[in-house]
Amino acid sequence: MKRGLSAGRVQSVALRVIADREREIQAFNPIEYWVLRGRFAGKVPPSFWMKLTKLDGQALQLGNKATKRRIENAAQAASLKEQILQTAWKVTGLETKEKRRNPAAPFTTAKLQQEAANKLRFSVQRTMQTAQRLYEGVEFGEGPVGLITYMRTDSPRLAPEAIDAVRDFVQKKHGKDYLPAKARIYTGKSGAQDAHEAIRPTDIARTPESLRGKLDGDQFRLYALIWRRTVASQMEAARFDETVVTSEGALSSGAVATFEAAGEIERFPGWLTVYRADEAEQRAEAVTESAPDEEEAEHVGLPDLQPGETLKLQDLDTDQQATKPPARFSEATLVKELEEDGIGRPSTYASIISTIQNRDYVKKVEGRFKPTELGLAVSDLLVQGFHEFMDPKYTSAMEAKLDRIEEGELSYPKGLKELYGPFEKLLKTAKQDMDNLKAGVPSGESCPKCEAELLKRFGKNGLFLGCSRYPECDYTRDLEPMDEPEDAPECPLCGTSPMNLRRGQWGPFWACPNYPNCKGIVKADPKGIPVPADEPTGETCPTCGKRFVKRHGRYGVFVCCEDYPGCKTVKKEVLGVPCPKCGGDLSPRKGRFKAFFGCTNYPKCDFTSWDKPVPQSCPKCKNPYMVEKTRKPRGKEPIQVLLCPACKHEEPLG
Structure with missing residues (x-):
């Protein structure tokens, strides 16, 4: 097997969830349907669009949800259009009702990860790292101040004193109309750990605006999100008047066609005053008391209409559509899926998502997870050998069992025996029966x-x-063939074009399509883009006497012997700064995680510096060199400075 692979109770099930979704997408067969929309005008403007929703009282397919009837093809759509244009229309139904939207609960870890991904485009890891800094404390000049409560929690409840503080703030800031008669109490789902309250500001009076310029960009945006969600959670519901208008007409074929439209007017903003979202987000994320069974209807601007009022059909559109496959998981939707299925703990989601990417099991395509062939193969093998343990229901039950052990309802030895006994048997079977x-x-x-x-x-x-x-x-x-750039090179030996992009031991390269008869190759960078041929520098290799050439390698451009790696002589770039430890030259180096600067006499000399040394003496202590550093003042643009490593004297660069 490939080195660096791993499996785990949660990571492997998360991989299976992604792999199963990919197979659903691959097996999906779209179904064609047509949608008809008409633009109608009443006695007073404006005109408005209505959608054909029913024929003879039977709902038409308008999305992925299957119905008894659908407009199947262009011929049916054209026939209906012709009949509709010849039909008289009037308002046959007009209903207005109040609709209330309650605020969402304060953040749990999983909900914060989802909301930050949707609204701020933060990865789960970025969200948790930023929340960690807000929790640990931000320096305001009087020591670090913790701005939020503990960020690893399954509970949406607020402490009584926090509820009182938020309600007091709402009444003073927005007035009693925005405050419910009773405090809103939120409880977690069964099995949720309730040791910590919801994620909230430690002091609700510390508004986001009061912290502007004191936090970095990520900290400010995440704190504002947490603060607004907490305040909104104790505010009055937003109220809307929703009007639904219908128009029925008898077609020449004898069928009765029904057009429908819905309009919405905000009557009282309530919690939306502090947590205003896009219209689509309001519907998707707020808790709606009168949620419909189907997808939320499109809302249009409606004029003042009366029952029985004659309508004039001004325009009629026919639109060919098809059912859509399920979407791949984004970080937000994957977290939601794992949370709803009870797989793992939200506090571990960042590391799980990181692991399955680092193992090359999944990759992101347009912000969504697609399993690699390796990921699909590993998932299939694990399902084959450990079917019970790869079942999301098993993982969820295991989480519940761990909670029971923690709460003292189940002894640790008994719980371990119940787990390891079946697992040991499966492990022995898998070693014999699993594909290799x-x-x-x-x-x-x-x-x-x-x-x-x-x-x-x-x-x-x-x-x-x-x-x-x-x-x-x-x-x-x-x-998994690599995505080939548009401009494929020509074979340097036989002239055949285009060459084929291949992946070898040292990364991508272009190979002649006539291989093995022609063994011409062209080097490529990590993205498969052809790199220029070696360029002679006019210098001679001191080791073997051949030419020095400028060559493009996997870490960039370097100068070496043209016989490299046969002759390993490489001319290193030097900075013109003597090594302060041994007097040798300092040069740029590539580390595992980032670039650094080190002595060319390594390993005899181990001097290194993360900052670039500059051949400029310090005006204060006369140290022979200074280093470049980037300073990031809060609320300001980063600036480049020169710093003396000896006396810490600092001055602007340039």
């Missing part, structure tokens, strides 16, 4: 070279298809 991807698993495809079966195999560079007759037949193919 290193040896090869049948793919169902034939080798284009010799017609033998192709096998899915793991190599040091990941999953690939290889001929089962290897080594007699050496055909291989990447399971």
Whole structure:
């Protein structure tokens, strides 16, 4: 197997959730349907659009939800359009009712992660790191001040003193009309850990505006989100008047067609005063007392209408549509899915999401998770060998069992025995029966070279298809071909174009399509873009006498012997600053996580610096060099400075 792979009770189930969704998408067959919209005018403007929703009282398909009737093709749509244009229309139904939207509960960890992803475009990890800094404290000159309560919690409840503080703030700031007669009390779902209250500001009087310029951008935006949600949670409901108008007409075919439209007017903003969201977000995220069974209707601006009023059809559109496959998971929707299924704890979601990406099990495509071939293969193997443990219901039940152990309802030894007994049996069975991807698993495809079966195999560079007759037949193919740039290069040996992008031991490269007859290659950068050929520098290698060339490597441009790596002589870039430890030269280096600067005499000399040394002496202490640093004043643009590492003297760069 490939090195660096892992499995776990939560991460593997999270991977399965993503893999199962991908298979749903692949198996999805869209269903065609047509939507008719008419623009009608009453006695007074404005005109408004209504949608054909029923025929003979039966609902028409207007989305993914299946109905008994649908307009199946262009011919049916054209026939209906012709009849509708010849039909007289009037208002046959007019109903107005008050609609109330209650505020959402204060944030739990999972809800904060989802809301920050939707509204601030924060990753789960970014949200938790920022919340951690707000909890630990921000320096205001009098020591660090913790701005929010503990950010790892399953409970939406607020402490009584916090509720009193918020209600007092609302009454003073917005008046008694915005304050419910009784405090709103929120409780968590069954099984939720209630040791910590909801995520809220430690002092509700510390408004976001009072902290502007004192927090960095991420801290300010997340604090404002938490503050607004907390205040809104204790405010009066928003009230709307929703009007639904219907118009029925008898078509020439004898069928009765029904058009419908809905309009909405805000009568009282309530909690939306402090937590105003986009119209779509209001419907998706607020708790609605009168939520419809189907998707929320489109709201349009309606004129003043009367029952029985004649309507004039001014325009009629026909629109071909199709049912849509389920969407891939974003970080927000994945967190929601895991939370609703009781998989893992919200406090671990950031590390779980990070792990499945680092293992190359999933990758993000347009902000959504798509399983790699490796991820699909690993998930399938685990489901094959550990079906019970890969069931989301098992993981959820396991979480409940751990809670019972924590609460003293179940002894630790008994709980461990109930878990490990079945697992040990499955482990022994899996070792014998599970497919071995290193040896090869049948793919169902034939080798284009010799017609033998192709096998899915793991190599040091990941999953690939290889001929089962290897080594007699050496055909291989990447399971996940790289996205080729538009401009493919021409083979430097035989002139054939375009070349094929391949992935090798040292990364992507372009290979001649005539291989193995022609072995021409062109180097590529990590994105597959061809890199320029070696460029002679006019210098001679002191080791072997060959030319020095400028070459593009995986870490950028460097100067080396043209025979590299046969001759390993590399000319290192130097900064012109003597090493303060041994007097050698300092040069830029590539580290595992970031660039740094080190002595060219390494490993004999281990001097390093994260900041770039500059050959400029300190005007204060005469130290022979200074270093470049970036300062980030709160609320201001970053500035570049020169700092003396000896006496800490600092001056603006340039």
